[in-house]
Amino acid sequence: MDAVVLEIGFALVLIASVGLIAERFRFSVIPFYIIVGMLMGPHVPHMGILDFRFLESYEFIEFMGRLGVLFLLFYLGLEFSVSRLLKSGKSIVAGGAFYVGLNFVSGLLLGWMLGFPLKETMVVCGIMTSSSTAIVAKVLVDLKRTANPETEIIMGMIMFDDLFIAIHMSFLSGLVLSGATSVGAIAKTSVFALGFILLFIAAGRRFMKYIDKSLDIKSSELFLLTVAALLFVTAGLSETVHVAEAIGALLIGLVLADSVHGKRIEHMIVPFRDFFGAMFFFSFGLSIDPMSLGGAVGAAFIGVLLTIAANFISGRIAGRIAGVSPKASTNIGFTLVSRGEFSIIMASIGKAGGLLPVLQSFAVVYVLLLAVLGPLLTKESKNIYMFFKFIGDRFRRVPQEKN
């Protein structure tokens, strides 16, 4: 028990150090948190006080990671707004549907190629269809592309993808976590979960007046405590009615997003999301034996290729629907390639449900590759487009010369 604080201190030193390194080289921090967690663990030799096995603190780190998922999804809910999505227009909804559809199909394809059972395949679909909102937004800001015409489309499609993440997570938690085996029982839990979600959102809208009023708290300390109470009670209650606690966190986020206090809550919650989120990625890494990764490398490579292809095609389609140039459309697909936090959350659902452990290894390698490749592809999308255009033009010119 004595060593717990020190061990968590060590964990934070590791997390902060790799974070600084990643920032330095302008990489996404998420895969770095996972890798450093993976490199630590019971297999690491220890010397006296320098103990990086995290034996005593593992439970605490894991619990903080669990809170991290709550905060990540609470924030996702706060950022999301149904009215905003509806306002964004037909072209974004159509483009987003193509994007989600193609990526989902590529997940099905990979699951089938690997001979995965249904539940595992569904988790793979989730991993492969969840773009990383955090990485995409950061890359666009870093590359100074926020004012580009296609950026509106990209962020709109990401919001559509967030909607998919919410629905797919509730479906997965019904499928994987409820322990139901028959088709009927699975359908029952899924329908129940969906009903609970809709009822919750409807109730939130109905009582918004009272929510607004009761959150009209001047003291930022009491405001924080009230919001935290709402978050934890909703998440905990959801768990008792067999809806994943993460979905509960997402729901209360969705409801509070429409409150007049939405922005204030968002600002307040960011440090919690960052702190506990980092703990989540670290603890996810800790739970993985690096030796097990080898078996997943091949699958992850195929997954990465499928994702890049699916994104390229759906980006071109979405761009064409929205009426931007082919070059800007190439940007759309490649920018959305980055995978990160939500893919890992999807994999952690598989872990919680006791599915094949290869899923976690797959998710790690896949996210690692795409969190690094995504920003690179985004940066070079113009050159890639020029390259393809060059080749395309040569092919087209040859028959013309013969005429």
Added chain:
Amino acid sequence: MQVKETDLPGIGRKFILETKEKGRVIVIVHDNGTREMYVPDPKDPDERLSVGTFTDDEARKLAGIIGGMAYKPKALENIDIEIDDLVIEWHRIDPASSWIGKTIGELKVRQLTGVSVIAVVEKEKKNIVPGPDYKFVSDSVLVVAGERQHIKLFKELLAAK
């Protein structure tokens, strides 16, 4: 000038300004308070050139300068700027003014004239949006906003003995 606004979920809000001389300026207001300004790249219609990135503080200063509000009158008794029908003027309270020692509430500035006092710059300190309890002191500059006819009433009230 036309201003088009669009949401950039996860980033912030985008404003496209079409200026009179067919120019276009794009301003991104990030959720974290950062502002960015872009203009189209004349060589490539798909690209945007960054003009600058500003912190919240810097952006406010810049807005003040562009809006003409940061310009501090020195010798002049009043300067005005006009935005649509709204006029903003600077007025000095001279040492003989009857206003000295009275509060905004007592003088019923807004009730009588319709003009709002948005700031009072004293020698040592600045009062942004002073309340009705604010007491006027000698040698300070008032920044007031209102419509043209209200400002006229305000001038009469200020000059009254």
